[in-house]
Amino acid sequence: MLEGIVLAHPEYVARLEGFDVLIRADKKINKVALVSGGGSGHEPAHGGFVGTGMLDAAVAGSVFTSPTPDQVLEAIKAVDTGQGVLLVIKNYTGDIMNFEMAAELAEAEGIEVATVVTNDDVAVEDSLYTTGRRGVAGTVFVHKIAGARAETGASLDEVKAIAQKVIANVRTMGVALKPCTVPAVGKPGFELSEDEMELGIGIHGEPGIERKPLQTADEIVDYLMKRILNDIEFQVGDEVAVMINGAGATPPMELYILNRRVSQILAGKGIRVFKTFVGNYMTSIDMAGASITLLKLDDELKELLLAQADTVGFKMC
């Protein structure tokens, strides 16, 4: 897969020789570097976000399996310019352990490393009794905004701080209509009958909040938006970025239908949509489903959101 990406987009990405790592085709830029990654199967995440204004390197593991520390370490070494490296990690046990080990190894080699953990999935109760919320599609906004901040020549601390600000203000929830199949397993990761849907699904098909009979697109959006809006405080006049993310096997048509209802709900609450993104950003192989992400914005986040980004999977001109 990585070979195919490089062959398709040589102007954007290059393969780090001998590793499952994609780096910027224009190589090292003198700035804080951003490295992210995770299991494969979420394309265009994360290799598709390598480029100007976003990531400097993306590390790809096996399907739905975190990459190993040696791979992450090589990515860090390849993009560090002496100004430090920020690791953007989705909150999954395996990713955290492997990226933390890599950070320890990089620090032992004298590279300054900071980490942030994304956890935007409101379907998981954030309590002592879970691993905490999962990092899902909202991670793309962290790549975008922290990436834009790094391009301005900000320090590692400043880039980390803005990444954390995004994490504090971004919320996502997803739904699946059909499960996904990990190729090596050869059968769907969970059972879902034709007339059922799983609300609150994770990006690897992890179970959500509840399973219900299929409903209309508007009813599904109402359910997801209620959870999201209950989780973060909004006031009339607040501005948001919206991401309607496809899970892999959902037609754009359906994503736009979801977006219509999202806009209606936000308008009804007096929340202004500053920018909308509709498409496949963080997929789950062949899952049919979608997620809705809201990012609450302030002036600083708005400016960085609109800053130039030029990658395979995300562009802002």
Next chain:
Amino acid sequence: MATKSDVLDFIRIYADKMVEHRQELTDYDQAIGDGDHGINMSRGFKAVIEKLPAVYEKNIDEILKTVGMTLVSTVGGASGPLYGSAFMKAGAAVKGKDELSNEDIILAFDEAVGGIQFRGKAVEGEKTILDSMIPAIKAIKASIADGKSMAEALVDGEKAAWDGVEYTKTIIATKGRASYLGERSIGHQDPGATSMAYVFQAAKEVAEKVGC
């Protein structure tokens, strides 16, 4: 007591078990996790078997460390860092040795648990690897303290490990991907605790064979 050849046998037997039980472990993981535990473990231990000939002449600590490093770089997921840390810590505990006393074996197990706890930040009762590993080591220690041989102690250890696996069916997962299920995780056995129980089964089989 265990010789270097026993340690190598243990690694080979365990690697065979991971390949043999690949589907079983994957099925348990599909029920409550992300369905790749058997796939990842068998991939990792196949890589270990390929690396092993290069360290035949080394001391036991070097062998265990190589196993750990190989697992960290080939397994991925959470199991890679956890099993990798366990083998690396066990190796560090028996530095320079080409033969292990019973005390050495117990120390290696204790250090392996410490490695897993440091990396995974879990405690007993969270439906993890630790729920078969900690009871097994406790049982081994108790049996040795009672004057039993290591071979007998490993029989008790393996039994305690499988009891621990049974126990994981009764509790809610609070770590890892299974934790998203909350109460729905009850009734399922933990795949990590299961693969760990096979560690004690492999150790027991080596001890049976050499009669130590």
